[in-house]
Structures are given as structure tokens and as C-alpha cells.
Amino acid sequence: MSTIKRLSSSTRWLVANAVTKAMGSWPLNRVACPQQVNGYDCGVFLVGFVQAIAGGGLAAVQRFNQSKCLQLRSDMLHRAVIPVD
Secondary structure, eight states: OOHHHHHHHHHHHHIIIIIHHHHTTSOOOOOOOOOOOSSSOHHHHHHHHHHHHHHHHHHHHHHOOGGGHHHHHHHHHHHHHSOOO
């Protein structure tokens, strides 16, 4: 059996069994999410979005938007260039 077929079979099993059963008890909510509006902030937007989710949950996600990417990019560059002790 090829690696691709094994991976595909494993993925199907995981989705059908482990993930589906675990998520059965998770509440799912559909909410409006911020959208990237340009073609060059992908990575910065993703980092900001994940930070919003991790740091403040739904309220922080709804406050996050494209306009925060410029400051976030600057902060990321600062952290990369100037090491934190």
C-alpha cells in the first residue's frame, strides 16, 4: 500500500472516529470573523488573528482587523531584531 493511500486511510479513520466523537460534545458557534483585505499581509494577519483568539477569545477576534497589521508587523520585527532577555 502506498504512503498516500495509508495516509488517506488514516485520515479518514481519524475524522470518522476520533475527531467526530470528540467534537460531538463541543459547542459550535458561527461568528463573523475579520477578513484580510490585501494580498500581502497573510502571515501578519494570521499571527494577529491567532493572538486574538488565544489572548481574548471571541471579543478580541471581533475587534481584530486589517488596520492592526501595520503595528503588529512593527512589533514582530522589533522582537526579531532586538532579543528579549
